[in-house]
Amino acid sequence: MSEPGARFRPARLGSADPPPLTRIGPNPARPHFVLCCDHASNAVPAHMERLGLAQAELDRHIGWDIGAATVTHALSARLGAPAYLSGYSRLLIDCNRPPGSPTAMPAVSDGTVVPANRAITPEEAVARTDAFFRPYHDAIAACLDAALAAGAVPVVVAVHSFTPVFGGVSRPWQIGLLYEHDDRLVRPLKAALRALRPGLVVGDNEPYAIVGPSDYSIPVHGQGRGLPHIEIELRQDLIGTRAGAEAWAATLATALRRVRAALAPLAIEMRVPPEAG
Ligand SMILES: [Zn+2]
Numbered sequence: 001m002s003e004p005g006a007r008f009r010p011a012r013l014g015s016a017d018p019p020p021l022t023r024i025g026p027n028p029a030r031p032h033f034v035l036c037c038d039h040a041s042n043a044v045p046a047h048m049e050r051l052g053l054a055q056a057e058l059d060r061h062i063g064w065d066i067g068a069a070t071v072t073h074a075l076s077a078r079l080g081a082p083a084y085l086s087g088y089s090r091l092l093i094d095c096n097r098p099p100g101s102p103t104a105m106p107a108v109s110d111g112t113v114v115p116a117n118r119a120i121t122p123e124e125a126v127a128r129t130d131a132f133f134r135p136y137h138d139a140i141a142a143c144l145d146a147a148l149a150a151g152a153v154p155v156v157v158a159v160h161s162f163t164p165v166f167g168g169v170s171r172p173w174q175i176g177l178l179y180e181h182d183d184r185l186v187r188p189l190k191a192a193l194r195a196l197r198p199g200l201v202v203g204d205n206e207p208y209a210i211v212g213p214s215d216y217s218i219p220v221h222g223q224g225r226g227l228p229h230i231e232i233e234l235r236q237d238l239i240g241t242r243a244g245a246e247a248w249a250a251t252l253a254t255a256l257r258r259v260r261a262a263l264a265p266l267a268i269e270m271r272v273p274p275e276a277g
Pocket of ligand 1: 038039065160161
């Protein structure tokens with residue numbers, strides 16, 4: 001290996017590098033759901049030499065959300081919903097962090113030093129943001145703009161996954177439902193999931209809570225527009241196989257459909273407190 005973790009050079013992106021986002025699913029004028037998967041991929045531009053990391057590091061949870069893309073594909077198909085998947089590793093740029101966030105391009109992640117993220121210049125940070133983050137979020141925003149213009153009130157669903165063990169402690173939840181100020185969907189979705197899978201341990205803002213200034217997709221695309229929304233965290237050991245991911249997508253699709261029907265008609269509701277606005 002030559003330079004460990006080469007700098008990002010937009011001009012060196014080539015035909016072998018994936019696009020910054022993948023859009024899948026149908027394009028209904030009035031979508032009931034719009035899906036996003038911020039950590040779908042562990043790809044790194046070829047010229048950046050895996051950010052100076054061993055492939056095994058990119059393959060573990062610090063590189064991406066294991067299983068989340070497979071769930072998103074299956075969920076999009078079952079719901080007939082447009083879905084947006086980011087094209088690159090969260091270590092290159094985290095599409096669920098606001099630009100400028102200290103964790104958007106982490107120099108250390110879960111104990112692993114990321115060589116290409118040490119001493120990033122402001123110019124490189126802007127270049128990564130423009131090349132990967134903006135196209136992904138611009139596409140989601142355009143989809144929601146069009147849906148709203150058509151009179152639809154889509155539910156924004158963000159799909160993530162989490163590690164079964166963190167800091168030596170096993171996490172009890174199979175699934176977590178995350179939100180900040182707008183909890184419209186939380187209780188009905190919890191009930192719908194438990195009806196489908198009795199005994200399910202559902203995290204309520206576990207294993208994480210959404211915090212507006214440090215998260216991005218749900219605060220901006222859901223909460224910021226007053227659209228109903230939920231961030232779904234699935235435990236990685238349950239969705240690491242295609243069969244597991246498909247089964248969870250089936251459960252989620254049924255639960256989300258039931259909740260949407262039960263709460264109809266859904267409205268645009270701004271629930272951000274004025275002082276936080
Ligand atoms: Zn994630």
